[in-house]
Amino acid sequence: MIFARNPTIATPFVAPLFTLLLSVVSVTAENHVSRVGDIPEIGLGTWLSDRKKVAHAVEYALDSGYNHIDAALIYRNEDQTGKGIALAGVNREDIWVTSKLWNEHHRPDQVEAAITKSISDLGVDYLDLYLMHWPVAFVPGEGTKIDEETSIFDTWRAMEDLVRANLTRTIGISNFAKKDVEDILDMCNICPYAHEFETHPYLQQQDFVDFHKEVGIKVIAYSPLANTNPTYHSGLKPILQDSFWKYMADKKEATVPQVVLAWGLQRGTVVIPKSVHEQYIKENLEALDIKLTEDDMKAIAEQDKKTRMNDPGKSWGVKLFADLDDPTDLDENAKGKEL
Numbered sequence: 631m632i633f634a635r636n637p638t639i640a641t642p643f644v645a646p647l648f649t650l651l652l653s654v655v656s657v658t659a660e661n662h663v664s665r666v667g668d669i670p671e672i673g674l675g676t677w678l679s680d681r682k683k684v685a686h687a688v689e690y691a692l693d694s695g696y697n698h699i700d701a702a703l704i705y706r707n708e709d710q711t712g713k714g715i716a717l718a719g720v721n722r723e724d725i726w727v728t729s730k731l732w733n734e735h736h737r738p739d740q741v742e743a744a745i746t747k748s749i750s751d752l753g754v755d756y757l758d759l760y761l762m763h764w765p766v767a768f769v770p771g772e773g774t775k776i777d778e779e780t781s782i783f784d785t786w787r788a789m790e791d792l793v794r795a796n797l798t799r800t801i802g803i804s805n806f807a808k809k810d811v812e813d814i815l816d817m818c819n820i821c822p823y824a825h826e827f828e829t830h831p832y833l834q835q836q837d838f839v840d841f842h843k844e845v846g847i848k849v850i851a852y853s854p855l856a857n858t859n860p861t862y863h864s865g866l867k868p869i870l871q872d873s874f875w876k877y878m879a880d881k882k883e884a885t886v887p888q889v890v891l892a893w894g895l896q897r898g899t900v901v902i903p904k905s906v907h908e909q910y911i912k913e914n915l916e917a918l919d920i921k922l923t924e925d926d927m928k929a930i931a932e933q934d935k936k937t938r939m940n941d942p943g944k945s946w947g948v949k950l951f952a953d954l955d956d957p958t959d960l961d962e963n964a965k966g967k968e969l
């Protein structure tokens with residue numbers, strides 16, 4: 631089946647008629663063959679995956695039934711991730727590959743070189759999704775110094791050109807506040823296909839998830855296992871030891887990660903658990919077989935801790951997630967260390 635770049639994929643939000651027509655013409659000019667269609671609901675994460683282990687993890691995942699890999703240039707392992715894709719020997723058109731534009735490549739004249747590097751390292755001809763990793767631009771070559779000259783709109787326009795150039799099938803955003811999303815929707819010609827942000831049982835953000843459904847942007851839930859990522863220090867009990875989740879797991883004759891992921895899937899989010907262990911990779915995929923009842927879903931909603939794990943805003947001196955649960959507190963000492 632040929633995947634025609636349907637304008638509903640590239641432009642899920644209602645754009646003015648003139649701009650919509652323009653994008654229809656440009657995005658259907660040339661097609662990549664894909665048998666995946668929409669983003670697969672479960673993918674393998676690769677942040678902090680050891681360079682020596684990630685190739686095998688990716689190969690094993692693809693051999694076990696995954697067809698979606700979440701990568702990023704800043705993870706510094708895309709070449710090894712690409713090695714895993716190559717080892718698995720899958721057809722390119724049967725998998726979904728996401729990568730992300732790092733903050734120091736936001737200037738419009740840097741965007742194409744950045745995606746080209748990711749495409750080359752991953753060993754693919756094109757991406758399925760390319761995300762603006764953070765709504766924050768750094769001055770190239772000057773560490774985390776904020777580039778006040780480059781707006782998210784400048785960067786977004788350059789990312790639209792990547793779709794027109796057939797370097798990626800779709801584009802999207804990551805870690806945006808609601809106001810940032812609305813601002814992008816107001817100006818986009820090719821609008822975000824997906825928004826990847828932190829959401830899990832301890833940071834449910836149900837209103838924000840619902841908002842994306844209303845405007846036609848898919849939600850990719852990162853860190854879906856909450857504080858299981860060992861770099862997170864929230865002060866909350868590890869979710870794998872949480873008595874509520876242990877009870878839910880026993881009830882479903884499953885593991886805690888499986889039930890947590892099943893909840894993420896059932897609320898309509900795409901989940902991208904990371905692991906470099908065969909057992910966990912396989913176990914996580916089996917979350918697809920678990921069904922939660924309406925009563926289960928209600929009980930889980932009451933477990934929200936509204937606690938964010940990943941907030942580099944303080945170390946960058948930027949207030950992130952301003953209109954969301956647990957925004958960056960620029961006066962707080964304990965936060966702001968993650969990516």
Ligand SMILES: NC(=O)c1ccc[n+]([C@@H]2O[C@H](COP(=O)([O-])OP(=O)(O)OC[C@H]3O[C@@H](n4cnc5c(N)ncnc54)[C@H](OP(=O)(O)O)[C@@H]3O)[C@@H](O)[C@H]2O)c1
Binds near residue numbers: 805827851855904
């Ligand atoms: N867009 C963004 O800004 C952003 C930010 C953060 C994350 N992400 C993406 O989201 C992905 C997932 O998030 P994450 O890596 O932060 O956290 P996560 O997937 O929620 O948790 C990963 C941790 O859980 C462990 N684990 C996985 N499955 C397990 C299981 N069945 N039983 C026990 N432990 C298990 C992993 O162990 P092992 O690895 O040791 O096997 C790893 O330590 C990332 O890898 C990345 O691709 C994106």
